[in-house]
Amino acid sequence: MSPRRARRPDPRDKGRGSVAPRPLDGVLRGMERVEEGPDGEWKVRNVSGAGSDKMYRCPGCDQEIRAGLPHVVSWPNWSGGEGERRHWHTACWRKRVDRGPGRSRY
Numbered sequence: 001m002s003p004r005r006a007r008r009p010d011p012r013d014k015g016r017g018s019v020a021p022r023p024l025d026g027v028l029r030g031m032e033r034v035e036e037g038p039d040g041e042w043k044v045r046n047v048s049g050a051g052s053d054k055m056y057r058c059p060g061c062d063q064e065i066r067a068g069l070p071h072v073v074s075w076p077n078w079s080g081g082e083g084e085r086r087h088w089h090t091a092c093w094r095k096r097v098d099r100g101p102g103r104s105r106y
């Protein structure tokens with residue numbers, strides 16, 4: 001029989017527990033996000049371009065995306081949308097949304 005309790009409930013413990021870093025979830029969401037545009041929802045993923053020597057054509061400006069250039073890949077956020085993946089210059093993708101409804105090409 002012990003006169004002392006080994007642990008007292010400490011409210012600060014609970015607070016500390018809630019700031020524990022979330023595993024993986026946040027990292028994955030940082031790579032791939034959903035953006036709502038005038039033409040629906042899109043999944044957008046940042047691509048570093050490193051390690052790829054493929055060239056893509058940006059549908060925003062109709063120019064080539066040089067190999068190794070960081071850019072974004074987007075596709076419609078519905079099942080099967082992955083097959084519609086397109087590579088965009090990061091700036092062109094942003095501009096596309098800024099153009100507003102009725103002006104988008106995709």
Ligand SMILES: [Zn+2]
Nearest residue numbers: 058061089092
């Ligand atoms: Zn472009």
